[in-house]
Amino acid sequence: MGRVTVVTFGSQAPDPEVFLERLLESWVRAQTSSDRSKQTVRAKRARVLDLVEFSGHYPWEWSVADADDYFSHCRGVRNLAHNTVRNYQGAIRSFCEFACDPRYDWNTDCARLFGAVFSQIVTEWNRIPHSQPNASKPEKRVFTQWELQQLFDLADLEPERKLASGRKGALSAMRDAALFKTLYGWGLRIDEGRHLQRVDLSENAGAPQFGEYGVVRVRWGKSHRGSAKKTRSVLTVWEWTASALQNWVEFALPLYGKPLTDLFPTTGGRVVAESHALRRLRGYLDELGFAPGVDLHAFRRSYSAHLITGLGADVSFVQQQLGHAHASTTSIYTLASPDYQRESLKRLHEKTLAAAMTSRKGSTR
Template identity: 25%
Template sequence: MTGYKEWLRQYKEYLQIEKNASPHTVHMYIRDLEEFQEFLLKEVVSTIDDIDMGVVRLYLSQLYDNGLSRRTVSRKLSSLRGFFRFIEREEGIEKSPMMDVRLPKENHYIPQFFYEEEMEELFKSADTSTPLGQRNLAILELLYGTGIRVSECANLELERIDFSLSTILVTGKGRKERYIPFGEFAKSALENYIENGRKELSAKSGSASSKVFLNNRGNSITPRGIRVVLDKLVTNASMTVDIHPHKMRHSFATHLLNEGADLRSVQELLGHEHLSSTQIYTHVSKDRLKDVYENSHPRARK
């Protein structure tokens, strides 16, 4: 398709250099736009100027026909909206075809989280007599104790842990840095792993890594490797629940709010740019408050 590929190249540079977007964000945006390009080729849309609102709505219909959720469709449309806004600003088109296209309303989303009793079972499932077991417990304690993303955990460097202040410095989305405190359990697990298990794992590799968490070969662990660790801990605990990396983050936020933390503080700890991203956890907390009220107030029920 004439012109699209070159605009895509320019937009990628714009995201990386001017917007300073994270590699993950850039990858997601470009992947969405490449999928739209494939659709345009199938529909024999030959130039950028031929893309209008009708073409975009046809693409929307196809996404829904493929069984994608409203949340996913909204993200793909956001990618298109940003792309065409960029082209319009650079005077590549007179009017964005996204001008009158409305994003679909998202389904009500309640984040899944672990109950405190389930978290205790996970902590007990790590065999701290082995280097990998010490690492696994440190990963689990840090994810739950700080609410950081799995990618932030995998990229954490030794020099960014301050044991005297019990804080870590992480680089989040948009390469924004934030300090996060951690508690005594995470501190103990981290110290034990770094002083013992990590030294043994590091000896297996020919080169020293600055990253905190290492794999069984002594190299830096990947986000996928951390997912494998979490799956293994659930299996060891003989739990039948599903686990995904964000579930630890959800548990961190939900438990803080249940114990009275204010929303703004949780927002800052999670590294959310907008408060609306943090507000999804208030639904869970409201349910908890309702249960407490109904079970405690003498005139809550007849």
């Protein structure tokens, strides 16, 4: 199971580069067989080679000090985020566990060929714990209801401005407006939204008023630990979002001039790129002069926050809509918006005033 034989000729020493490559190939096969995506496997392999280059040592020569120096460099010099370094640590830890596993013969072969064995260099002492309930950047925030209305109004106006000025791009501006509304209307990540197709739309028997826009099937959900994309069904909540998507699909999308399966295509036949959507959004935000902290993911954050703080939706319902495995993840998105805080404070003041007036009337009798 994973045994490797490094051929030697006479007294010639075994080639450590060949041994390392064979080891990496075996590790890659093991990860691929456990349903890790190719992108994740490539990224993990790159981390191992990065540590080899940084430390100047082969994996069987690694020490805990090598790991300490590498992770400190990632945080202190390269200024990588906690989540990124934690992912790096997970990749190195996984590699060391594989190399040390007695069910494979890598440690035995390594001892025979190089007189050294593998060891686990990522420990509880140098590993970033996953203890923070909210690892998101503190400057990220949700849209207020007023900001969303202003943004959607400007996005709807943009195609008219393009046509009036004689410039190209009116159809793509309409597409991007529909995409932004879809991201918010169903709480989608940008990758989930831009990969939607017409077959992903269906009726909801419990809400027939939405027609075939009652359920959105997400097939490009965020993968778990590098596995295949997760799928989920998101139920339509607001009638206006269903109407906005319907208008795009039935009246504007056919203007591309050929049968299309993707909801948000480009003239080249591909789906709209995330970088393009982000540039478009940033242009609108700059024009509107909004405070920083909102991005494409803010549509998803705002969807969750507005459902819970605005409509009083149950957290478990929002958790299912967003596709979160744990309610604690959903709680990251539910920070009260300024609108909700002002309304809540107003209600508290009214209750306090009413209670004070009642008490005063009772004391004067």
